[in-house]
Amino acid sequence: MVNTEVDFWEKRRQAALAAYETGKLPYIQRFHYQDWTLFDETQPLASDSGLLDQALLKTDPQQIKIVQFGKSTILIQVPEKLLQAGLIVCDLKTALKEHPDLIEKYYMTQVIKPDENKLLSYHAAFCEAGLVIYVPAKMELAEPIEVELVGDATRKQPWLHHLLLIAGANSSLKFVQHLSTIGEQPQIANLVAEVVAGPNSHIEFSSLDEVGKNTTLYFNRRANLDADSHLEWNCAFMNDADSIGDVCSELVGQGSYGYSKAIAVTAGDEQMAVNNLVINRGRHTTGLINQRGVLLDNSKLIFNGIGQIVHGASGSKADQKNRVLMMSDNAHGDANPLLLIDENDVVAAHAASVGPVDPVQMNYLMSRGIPYPKAERMVIHGFLDAVLSGMPKGMVRDRMLTILERKLIHGQRQRFSEV
Amino acid sequence: MAVLEVKDLHVEVVDQEKKISKEILKGVNLTVKTGEIHAIMGPNGTGKSTLSETIMGNPRYHVTSGQILLNGENIVGMPVDERARKGLFLAMQYPAEVPGVTNTEFLRAAINARRPKDNPVPIREFLQELDKNMDLLDMKQSMTERYLNEGFSGGEKKRNEILQMLMIKPSFGILDEIDSGLDIDALRVVARGVNAMRGDNFGALMITHYQRLLDYIVPDVVHVMMGGKVVKDGGPDLAKKLEDEGYAGLRDELGLDIELVDEN
Ligand SMILES: Nc1ncnc2c1ncn2[C@@H]1O[C@H](COP(=O)(O)OP(=O)(O)O)[C@@H](O)[C@H]1O
Ligand SMILES: [Mg+2]
Numbered sequence: 001m002v003n004t005e006v007d008f009w010e011k012r013r014q015a016a017l018a019a020y021e022t023g024k025l026p027y028i029q030r031f032h033y034q035d036w037t038l039f040d041e042t043q044p045l046a047s048d049s050g051l052l053d054q055a056l057l058k059t060d061p062q063q064i065k066i067v068q069f070g071k072s073t074i075l076i077q078v079p080e081k082l083l084q085a086g087l088i089v090c091d092l093k094t095a096l097k098e099h100p101d102l103i104e105k106y107y108m109t110q111v112i113k114p115d116e117n118k119l120l121s122y123h124a125a126f127c128e129a130g131l132v133i134y135v136p137a138k139m140e141l142a143e144p145i146e147v148e149l150v151g152d153a154t155r156k157q158p159w160l161h162h163l164l165l166i167a168g169a170n171s172s173l174k175f176v177q178h179l180s181t182i183g184e185q186p187q188i189a190n191l192v193a194e195v196v197a198g199p200n201s202h203i204e205f206s207s208l209d210e211v212g213k214n215t216t217l218y219f220n221r222r223a224n225l226d227a228d229s230h231l232e233w234n235c236a237f238m239n240d241a242d243s244i245g246d247v248c249s250e251l252v253g254q255g256s257y258g259y260s261k262a263i264a265v266t267a268g269d270e271q272m273a274v275n276n277l278v279i280n281r282g283r284h285t286t287g288l289i290n291q292r293g294v295l296l297d298n299s300k301l302i303f304n305g306i307g308q309i310v311h312g313a314s315g316s317k318a319d320q321k322n323r324v325l326m327m328s329d330n331a332h333g334d335a336n337p338l339l340l341i342d343e344n345d346v347v348a349a350h351a352a353s354v355g356p357v358d359p360v361q362m363n364y365l366m367s368r369g370i371p372y373p374k375a376e377r378m379v380i381h382g383f384l385d386a387v388l389s390g391m392p393k394g395m396v397r398d399r400m401l402t403i404l405e406r407k408l409i410h411g412q413r414q415r416f417s418e419v
Numbered sequence: 420m421a422v423l424e425v426k427d428l429h430v431e432v433v434d435q436e437k438k439i440s441k442e443i444l445k446g447v448n449l450t451v452k453t454g455e456i457h458a459i460m461g462p463n464g465t466g467k468s469t470l471s472e473t474i475m476g477n478p479r480y481h482v483t484s485g486q487i488l489l490n491g492e493n494i495v496g497m498p499v500d501e502r503a504r505k506g507l508f509l510a511m512q513y514p515a516e517v518p519g520v521t522n523t524e525f526l527r528a529a530i531n532a533r534r535p536k537d538n539p540v541p542i543r544e545f546l547q548e549l550d551k552n553m554d555l556l557d558m559k560q561s562m563t564e565r566y567l568n569e570g571f572s573g574g575e576k577k578r579n580e581i582l583q584m585l586m587i588k589p590s591f592g593i594l595d596e597i598d599s600g601l602d603i604d605a606l607r608v609v610a611r612g613v614n615a616m617r618g619d620n621f622g623a624l625m626i627t628h629y630q631r632l633l634d635y636i637v638p639d640v641v642h643v644m645m646g647g648k649v650v651k652d653g654g655p656d657l658a659k660k661l662e663d664e665g666y667a668g669l670r671d672e673l674g675l676d677i678e679l680v681d682e683n
Contacts, residue, residue, distance in 0.1 A: 358515075359478075363477055363515070365525070366500040366503070367476075367509055367511075368528075368587065369503035369504040369532040369587070370528050370532050371532060375500070378520050378528060381519060382566070389519075
């Protein structure tokens with residue numbers, strides 16, 4: 001980054017660059033992606049906000065809203081009252097200038113480390129764009145923080161973005177992000193989100209991922225949970241892009257609770273693999289995973305649910321459910337639950353299923369006159385509801401429902417003459 | 420006037436565990452016209468649900484011979500949704516649960532399936548009709564936003580089936596043991612719903628194990644089914660007689676060689 005005052009930053013990037021050169025790609029169970037293009041060392045250019053759908057920029061003054069396009073920050077709106085109460089919302093560049101202490105303390109130091117794998121080293125060495133949000137202790141945000149992250153694929157250039165979300169003790173917040181792209185150029189995206197959940201904080205993190213077809217996406221979302229904190233992930237993977245990534249909750253503090261919900265709808269030739277991890281480290285922690293996938297056309301989707309209870313995490317609970325609906329004979333899907341348990345005094349369970357839509361439900365809806373395609377979409381909506389209903393009401397949620405309907409109808413057109 | 424005719428209907432099901440098919444219906448004959456209420460009584464396991472599911476078009480039941488005619492058109496082989504749109508309705512003995520789909524959403528989809536794509540039912544009109552019918556069935560307003568049948572008690576499920584029938588207004592309602600598991604108060608409410616449908620444009624085929632329901636919804640015709648066939652037709656008296664003498668009594672009187680699942 002241009003700011004030469006920040007010494008530690010340059011040093012870290014040099015170290016990351018070295019790690020990047022020798023680093024290895026992460027292993028993903030039952031998924032081959034090693035021949036994908038996932039690195040691009042060119043410098044992205046600034047993006048022109050005129051290309052954005054202007055509806056994205058609409059806000060009301062009560063709202064916290066951020067719009068970033070490629071490496072450019074287009075909008076940051078935060079009610080003055082909250083700024084005065086200590087809320088920090090700024091892009092990464094500004095954070096380095098104005099809050100270097102926060103970056104030095106939290107940026108890829110505690111939650112995610114640069115040397116874990118080659119994709120993260122690359123991220124640490126090259127990423128210049130990002131968003132830093134610091135919610136001070138005891139602050140309770142009534143309205144969700146809404147973030148639009150738009151990749152600029154109007155040129156061939158990498159899209160790197162880093163989100164650092166820090167929730168102080170006893171704070172509570174809802175965070176909603178929407179990832180999308182503009183343009184059709186081939187692009188790599190490498191998007192990392194780190195969440196620091198302070199003691200007794202309450203966080204609901206929702207994400208709608210709608211990354212375009214010619215992008216290849218790597219994402220990593222991870223949270224460290226302090227004592228008695230509560231975190232829910234609601235991830236809706238509705239990309240057209242091929243993608244791999246992790247969603248991870250580290251239940252470090254005693255009594256912390258993490259619930260990771262994810263849905264994915266894959267279509268066309270799309271390929272996706274997600275590791276959904278919850279790691280019980282502290283005592284009396286609760287880690288839940290609920291993943292549901294819908295596969296259309298020739299797509300491939302691997303859902304790995306990984307629940308780990310480390311030695312010493314007594315009185316903890318891990319539970320996971322993985323379900324995949326196969327809507328096409330040409331699709332390949334797998335829901336792999338994995339429980340790694342190193343402690344005796346725990347409760348752990350898992351369930352996994354792969355199959356077609358439930359014929360009993362279908363028959364019931366159709367017996368009321370609802371045609372097959374519509375009934376199928378209703379059953380699928382219902383199937384995905386475990387996650388859909390977790391997203392706060394608003395523009396992003398509406399958008400999600402629209403994309404879902406569009407994807408399902410598109411998939412059905414391949415199979416039925418009339419939809 | 421609409422007519423539903425079942426002619427010499429033979430039906431098989433494939434036993435999921437044993438992977439063999441067995442014949443359940445062995446030549447059923449029946450004619451129901453709008454304006455009429457028919458009751459079908461019969462012992463457990465005799466094929467009453469099989470008959471109703473087959474008329475409705477559940478793909479698990481295979482018609483091996485015979486016909487089902489709706490206004491003269493043979494509907495065997497027609498998909499279930501099309502039969503529904505042509506005026507058939509089945510209140511199921513065991514309605515499916517569909518988590519994630521609300522009652523309201525479901526009802527609107529069912530009603531709109533009967534209307535042109537570009538002319539969905541106006542929301543106000545829909546809600547007024549829904550309120551009216553829920554009042555009639557003593558249903559709580561909160562039922563509308565609950566997920567379809569999910570976690571409903573037995574009685575709530577039955578009411579919900581009748582609610583759907585009131586909203587959809589079919590020509591023929593097939594009611595499969597709508598009385599089972601209901602206490603007297605709930606039974607009265609459900610009967611009120613069915614009786615509200617009574618009229619020249621509605622015919623019903625009520626399936627029941629007990630005569631009790633017929634005190635509340637008085638049928639024009641009673642059929643008795645045993646061993647996969649209709650063995651006797653009559654008026655409401657026939658139901659009373661059965662109540663007194665039991666199915667075994669009627670079987671012996673008719674000299675039938677049928678084993679009853681639970682002799683009563
Ligand atoms: N879907 C099915 N699969 C296998 N056997 C069935 C199925 N439905 C019904 N049967 C069998 O058919 C017979 C008649 O059942 P049913 O029609 O439910 O009788 P009823 O409603 O008169 O009690 C029973 O022996 C039952 O076990
Ligand atoms: Mg039955």
